[in-house]
Amino acid sequence: MSKVTLIATAAMGLESIVANEVKNLGYKDVTVENGKVIFKADFQAIARVNLWLRTADRVKILVGEFRAESFEELFEQTKALPWADFISKDAEFPVIGRSVKSKLFSVSDCQAIVKKAVVESLKKNYHIDWFEEKGAFQRIEVALHKDVASLTIDTSGAGLHKRGYRYLHNEAPLKETLAAAMIQLTNWNADKPLYDPFCGSGTIPIEAAMIGQNIAPGINRSFAFEGWNWYDQKWIDEVHEEAEDVAKYDQPLYIIGGDVDHTMIELAQNNATEAGFPDALRFKQIQVSDFSTEDENGVVIGNPPYGERMKEKDYVEELYRQLGRVIRPLETWSVYIITSHPHFEKLYGAKATKKRKLYNGNIKTDFYQFWGKRPRNK
Known part of the structure; x- marks a missing residue:
């Protein structure tokens, strides 16, 4: 089986986590750049990484990369790439684009030229003059950065954060990919209790359950490549069989989600059921100040x-104080708390052991990490 170059895109700050996931799947030739992880692999890897990557945004095939400072260069070099190796003659292949710090700054013109060159x-x-484009969806992207064009499929x-279990969510949902990254940055494992005091629609508890039972995050959804007539169904079947073999469905979980809003608790329970955890997770309506544990x-x-929002500021700051009063004695x-509030440590009442910059959508946040003491030996 020949090799292909794949790009796993990532939110800013998550590149190293995505790279570790790629390496843990057995792929060694890995390069990390801003917003993406590049690696070479066999064609079956397309199915495997889509199924297993918890923190990447999406996976693309790199068809070619070259310098292009004129539309003629962009056209000729795009035309020279092996498009027929990837795009079937009945495929629907729209072109999207972006341009940063490049002479070819008109994205619409670049898209039109790439489309024409691919055709x-x-x-x-294929020795035909007209493409009806009624078949499988194969979206091409032309991305220009400092006059270097990258052509990908x-x-x-749908983005990899769409696992298929969260049909409904709260107003400002945490992406599943970021929730999974937060969990992987902690010292949690399935043998420990996990508590999310602000569970909302249940994303953190559900992602933790999938990690705890080693369930592939993409196991219940479909992907674009599955409709491509050149992609061998055997590769897909083998990857799904692998995922079933390593899943630990019998692993006990002690995961609790709490929220002050009873509608969120109902929503979280519904999402947990959709994800395959109707009874494994517990959700309860609770004030932060009422949490206790033995x-x-x-x-x-x-x-x-x-x-x-200014009208929420006083409420949020008191919430952080309550969290500190309840949790610090443990x-x-x-x-591990993610927030954009600049004075979280002061309000919580302790200095974090470690902080890490993360982006929740377009919001720049800090991921505050307070490491607990080692428990006494029994």
Whole structure:
């Protein structure tokens, strides 16, 4: 089986986590750049990484990369790429684009030129003059950065954060990919209790359950590549069989989601059921100030409101104080909170062991990590 160059795109700050996931799947030739992880693999990897990557946004095939400072260069070099190796003659292949710090700054013109060049290339290979484009969806992207053009084909379809379980959510949902990254940045494992005091629609508890039972995040959804007539169904079947073989459905979970809003609790429970965890997770309506536990150690992971709106500021700051008063005495528990509030540590009442910059959508946040003490030996 020949090799292909794949690009796993990532939100800013998550590139190293995505790279580790790629390496853990067995792919060694990995390069990390801003917003993306590039690696070479066999064609079956398209199915495997789409199924397993928890923190990447999507997976693309890199068809070619070259310098292009004129429309003629863009056309000729695009035309010379092996498009017929990837795009079938009945495929629907729209072109999207972007341009940053490049002489070819008109994105619409670049898209039109790439489309024309791809058509000319396919005409030569398929010996036809007209493409109806009524078949499988194969979206091409031309991305120009400092006069270097990258031509890719998207293999994922819908973004990888769309696992298929969250049909409804709250107003400002945490992306599944970011929730999974937050969990992977903690010291949690399935043998420890996990508590999310701001669970909303249940994303953090559900992602933790999938990690705890080693369930592939894409197991219940479809991908664009599955409709491509050249992509071998055997590769897809083998990857799904692998995922079933390594899943630990019998792994007990002690995961609790709390929220002050009873409608969120109902929503979280519905999403957990859709994800395949109707009874494994617990959700309850609770004020932060009412939380208590007799467990000697565990992990708190939370995405509280940030107080971005002025009318919420006082409420949010008091919420952070309450969180500190309740959680700080649990010395052997580790606490991980994401927020954009600049004074979270002061309000919480402790300095974080470690902080990490992350982006929640377009909001720049800090991921505060308070590491708990080692529990006493029993």
